[in-house]
Amino acid sequence: MEEKWKTTALLVIDMQKDFVLPNKIMQVPGGPAIIPNVIKAVEVARQRGILVVWVVREHDQMGRDVELFRSHMYGKDKETPPVKKGSVGAELVDGLEIQEGDYKLVKxxxxxxFGTNLHSVLQRVGIDSLVVTGVQTPNCIRHTVFEAVELDYPSISIITDATAAFTPEVHAANLFDMKNVGVATPTLKEWCESSA
Structure with a gap:
């Protein structure tokens, strides 16, 4: 294993059924198309010895831990609120599986x-390079990446065809913004062939 991969983590963000599968209230339309590329990115990361970090949402039935603007989706009268802890919708999509040695982070x-121990965990194991996959680009991807920039991670990459948004235009605009603050934007093929 190359030394640099020991200091790299692959973040797989919100690749959960409620966010990715069709006909779900929170579905990101670009999500289904990237599933094979996210699967491949995880495979390559494991081959390289890169730490795989599964970043997922899990919410309380009552919505006590959800953003205010989403709180109307939760409550005792709501049968299946999105990504409710323990629900089928909160599970990773088929083909993605947490394995021994991976790290699961609930946000x-x-x-x-935000409000998690991610930075301290990454520091503890010597991670200084991040590779980001998942959904969706203007929200969870962008916020995570900008905070990583603020925390001075020296190397941050977003795999452009293993991330997605509501529309290709929204995806492209957000990638443009992140590229402008020094974030690398390789395709999966480029990342797989890279040595950095």
């Missing part, structure tokens, strides 16, 4: 760093 806001 309740857009950024994987």
């Amino acid at each position: 309740t806001r857009f950024s994987a760093f």
Whole structure:
């Protein structure tokens, strides 16, 4: 294993059934198309010895831990609120599976760093490079990436065809913004062939 991969983590963000599968209230339309590429990115990360971090949302039935603007989706009268802890909708999509040695991080806001121990965990194991996949680009991807920039991670990459948004236009605009603050934007093929 190359030394640099020991200091790299792959973040897989919100690749959960309620966010990705069709006919779900929170579905990101670009989500289904990226499933094979996210699966491949995870495979390559494992081959390289890169730490895989599964960033997921899990919410309380009552919505006590959800953003105010989403609180109307939760409550005792709501049969299946999105990504309710323990629900089928909160599970990873088929083909993605947490394995021994991976790290699962539960978040309740857009950024994987907000109100979580992600930064301290990454520091503890010597991670200084992040590779980001998942959904969706203007929300959880963008907030996580910008916070990583603010925390001075020296290397941040977003795999452009293993991330998605509501529309291709929204995806492209957000990638443009992140590229402008020094974030790398390789395709999956480029990342797989890279040595950095």
